[in-house]
Amino acid sequence: MTEHLPVLVIIIPLVLALIAPVAGRLNRIYSWAIALLATLFSFVGSVLLLYQVMYSGAISYWMGGWEPPWGIEYVIDYFSGFVLVIVSFLAVAVTIFARKSVADEIDEKKIPAFYGVYLLFIVGLMGMIVTGDIFNLYVFLEISSLTGYALVAMGKRRKAPLAGFRYLVIGTVGATFILLGIGYLYIATGTLNMADLGARLPGLFNSKLVITAFAFFAIGFSIKIALFPLHTWLPDAYTYAPSAVSALMASTGTKVGAYSFIRIIFTVFGVQVFLNQWVSVPYFFLIIASVAMLVGSILAIAQTNIKKMLAYSSVSQIGYIILGVALMNPIGLQGGLLHIFNHALMKCALFMSVGCIAYKTGITNIADLKGLGFKKPYSMVAFTAGALSMIGIPLTVGFVSKWYLAMGSLENGMWYLIPVIVISSVLMLVYFWRVIDNIFFKAGDAVKMPATPASMLIPTVVVAALCLVFGTLAFIPVNITGKAVLLLLG
């Protein structure tokens, strides 16, 4: 059975996703239990897969026994294994968190359907990670996108369906660009397998078809990962989505998009073309990323709603990841890959702690957080840990990514990126400290807050603690991403 593990981590949650709404008819708790079971299975499976990669090398799984490039291939290597573990772990954490949070925030009747869609979303993401086939990638991308629109629209606020619809319109445009890109590559090469494409494309880089394909991928994925200035769907989607959905999407959704984009760039097109032929492309993305880092942070300062503030902060964080990628050198790329992991942890902790506050109170305004530090100490300390990580205090994960990005910039002689990195940190200090000041140092009303259930608190605190653990024991993710970088840069 273990040889089928690469496909089982996808198939089992997929099957359970269909069972969850039905089981929910009997008792609503069943649908949650099935979701938890599915994510737990995927997590354990992912860890086993990564373990296998570490000890016996990359895994190539042939769907139905069809040999690639004819059949669909699933690839588990250091990169996909690593991202798979992150996503499935955070899916488990958010699922545990979701039980009470979702019961509070979503219409009771919708809950069974919610968990079905929720699981499909995770399946889509996991599929995007493991697949080695570019069209299969598109299929999973659409699964995760469509379910994503639905999840956002399930929010309680009146604006949630509108936010979901807006996300749908923009997201569909993005997906269409990606589909066209795939089509052009297929016309140019006649293959859909990523590794095969990687072998055939060199030599075709002067073809207008291939150039257009890359441009379409770039636009499509920029929309999917909310890279400035194509980020407009993200703030509303994260703000009005249910807390659990915000936590899951912010920590995994855009990250998997970034993962796929990195795969397309390095596995399909290969680093050489960007270093030798399309040299302006990395520069273009460096500029975009720098602007995203600064503008996202500045917009975050202007927000009064904490979820929206975190959403704009995500816009700037995506800039960090793309900055690392666009540096096109091993250290910078490692910074980008590390930031996928680090930002997933930080944002998950932050959104979950905000969800703890919103539980039964609906509080999302920064001004309403006054004095909560002592009424809800655990979730607020978790928030602070996440915030300090974002600022990049040493011994938190944020510092590690910043370190590598800075070293990568210097490696390219691009010292002028360092001010961008540190100014963005200072901006984060400004908007996060405003919140922390409210939480701990300003007196609020003497209203009694409802107790936060342990099932919400524990995952929040655990993920926040991991921000510190992997900031201190940073060599663990660094070792894995280091191998992933070798793989991507050949």
Add this chain to the structure above:
Amino acid sequence: MDVVTSVKPLYAILISLVTVALVLVRPKRPALREIYTVVSALVTFAIVLSMLPWILQGGILKYHLITVLPGLDIALRVDALGMVFALTASFLWLVTSFYTIGYMRSHYPENYAGRLVDRFFAFFLIAMASAIGTAFAGNLFTLYIFYEILTLCTYPLVAYDKTPEALYGAQKYLVHLLGTSLLFLLPAMFLTYYYTGTLDFSTSGILAGNAPDSVLVITFILFIAGIAKAALMPFHAWLPAAMVAPTPVSALLHAVAVVKAGVFTIIRVVLFIFGVDLLKDLNLGYYLAYFAAFTIIVASLIALRQDNLKRRLAYSTISQLSYTILGVALLTSSGIIGSVLHLVIHAFGKITLFFAAGAIYVVTGKTEISQMNGIGKKMPFTMAAFTIGALSMISIPPAAGFLSKWYLTMGAVEADQLALVAVLAISSLLNAAYFLPIVYRAFLKPAVGNGERIKIKEAPVFMVGALMITAIAVLCLFFTPSVFLDLARMIVAAM
């Protein structure tokens, strides 16, 4: 030089952190947290002291904790310079822990048993652990970690009273300290690591020959701008703002631990990252020295105009910190010795002054100098100690301030910088101009209003005892500075 692995420096840091846990696990009686604090201060000091003989023999202790990233280690290293800072901080922490108990009891009597005071002690303990950690940091990365923790854990102490003024002061504090360290210190570390591949301290500096001159100059500027804890102008505004904190915080943290961590970091960077020879080659020392001289004079001029006692002391601190920077920037042996001695001697003197200010505040509620006529008759012990502290600032024997000033002046002469000698002399005059009127007011001006006989009313014994001890220490240091002088000489000898 004998390098020995020892876990002692780690213990010196951990003791305070363990005490934090004890204090936060809500002791049944408030007295218990006092006992915890005092015992932990005592143990910390004892551990630091126990390492002294080995250091005085020329040995070095080190302890490797963890490798965070390849090339970035958390490691501890006890050498003469670290010992100087740790000895000063841990001894004064012991004294301050008594003072704090007295101050908090009499100033917050109604909620003294409360959670808030628990947290006060907890954050104070973390601050001390980070100060000791700064002293014993084995490389720049470790130093930076403790430096940042020190900023973060003193923030709640500055904001303690939660008045709008306290919150505003605390914000200013954070933005200055964390802002500069993120904007300048961190890039300086990036550059240092990128060009050298290490952040370890070395007695000959690590940057020499590893980077182009332009990069070195930029890195140096970034370092100096990034270490705002040293309160070099124009990044000094946080220090007066931090005076809204309760007095024990101002006394220990904003006259000793935090600000000394700043100048200590500058000394580390100048001597152990750049190295004397490199800075001499680049001629950067003089720029720093003149920058410090500017701060010395201007801060003193501002201090003259302050009526709030704590604010005047704060500006005096800004000016005095720059003595230390000036000394090391001279890059001569006497200058370095003077700098290290001043780090210690100013700490003892300034903490005495702050203790006195706190005692006056607790007993009379007075914060402005213009209200303090005749206060010396009411609080003779306090004001006598204040006078000794003031004499040390002005550097008049038998106060120890004379000694460090002597070496600093010698250093300036060795470096052939007569202008700086003049600056030191003018600064002494300015110090006299803003300290002596306070003494004059306290002892010689009659209290306004009624002509009744003034009864002696001193602060609680814990507070008066503490400030007497530090005042006596200021005198003792003048007569027997041998330990610190030996340590300072060892630092110079190792260069």
